[in-house]
Amino acid sequence: MKILSTKNEQIKHLVHLKDKRDRDRHQEYIIEGYRELFHAKNANIPLKKIFYCPELFLGQNEMDLIHSFQNCEKIECADEPFMKMSYRDRPDGLIAIASQMHRKREELEKILDSKAPFIVVVESIEKPGNLGSILRSCDATAVDALIVCDPKTDIHNPNVIRSSVGAFFLVPIFEMESHEAIRLLKEHHISVLATTPHTDTFYDDVDLRQGVAIVLGTEQLGLSDLWMGEANLKVKMPMLGTIDSLNVSNAASIMMYEVVRQRRHASRL
Numbered sequence: 613m614k615i616l617s618t619k620n621e622q623i624k625h626l627v628h629l630k631d632k633r634d635r636d637r638h639q640e641y642i643i644e645g646y647r648e649l650f651h652a653k654n655a656n657i658p659l660k661k662i663f664y665c666p667e668l669f670l671g672q673n674e675m676d677l678i679h680s681f682q683n684c685e686k687i688e689c690a691d692e693p694f695m696k697m698s699y700r701d702r703p704d705g706l707i708a709i710a711s712q713m714h715r716k717r718e719e720l721e722k723i724l725d726s727k728a729p730f731i732v733v734v735e736s737i738e739k740p741g742n743l744g745s746i747l748r749s750c751d752a753t754a755v756d757a758l759i760v761c762d763p764k765t766d767i768h769n770p771n772v773i774r775s776s777v778g779a780f781f782l783v784p785i786f787e788m789e790s791h792e793a794i795r796l797l798k799e800h801h802i803s804v805l806a807t808t809p810h811t812d813t814f815y816d817d818v819d820l821r822q823g824v825a826i827v828l829g830t831e832q833l834g835l836s837d838l839w840m841g842e843a844n845l846k847v848k849m850p851m852l853g854t855i856d857s858l859n860v861s862n863a864a865s866i867m868m869y870e871v872v873r874q875r876r877h878a879s880r881l
Contacts, residue, residue: 623696627696629642642707643708648774653681658683659710661708662678662684665703668704717796723757729823731756732825732868733825734759734864736829737828739831740772742861743776744771744773744780745861746758746861747779749868750779750783755783758785759825760788761793767785790838797825802824803825803844804839805867806845807848809851814850815849816870826867827843830860831859
């Protein structure tokens, strides 16, 4: 039956999932938007429920996407209850509930054992939009894994998924404390590269063709003393203006594409 009321219990439940405490308590999260659900489908992410509102659809393929998900409840909503659930200013009529994903350490160790693994590590990132943008760049540059250390934002925050434009489902993400991440990287002989303005070495003057973990710190304070002390390499980017730092997602993208540039060049030799 079509949901017409904003007081419906299923609507209330999804609205509560906007809060991290409720997401963690139910071990669920929200996926909103056609592109996000499209990538979730391609990544074989199982859904619990899909809520849809045809009046808000922007294209012609929404119902085909909805029906492509098997073994989940599909619930039509009127526009008012759907707008109450939505995380967006201009929703496109699709929103779903899925079980949280927590990857096991053994999966990361398998990645670290591969040839010249390309890893990105972020420490204590605060803004969901930055984490989502970093995920988007990770997908674009074929990063093997993203390690989120000492997180200050929830990786299942709807804004992470939204700003990643679905890359959340495509890039292996691991959460752990910095001490554990450092131990794993060292055990697998992965070079730890710290980004910092406090060095004389520029980012394009080091060899990134071997196994490497690019580590980026908080938006305000940069990397902690722990990571700086454990880094095998420390690099900076030229800053030719007055501002002395870049947005962390921009810095991450520059570093990732430098790895891509060097490895593409090496493959042509």
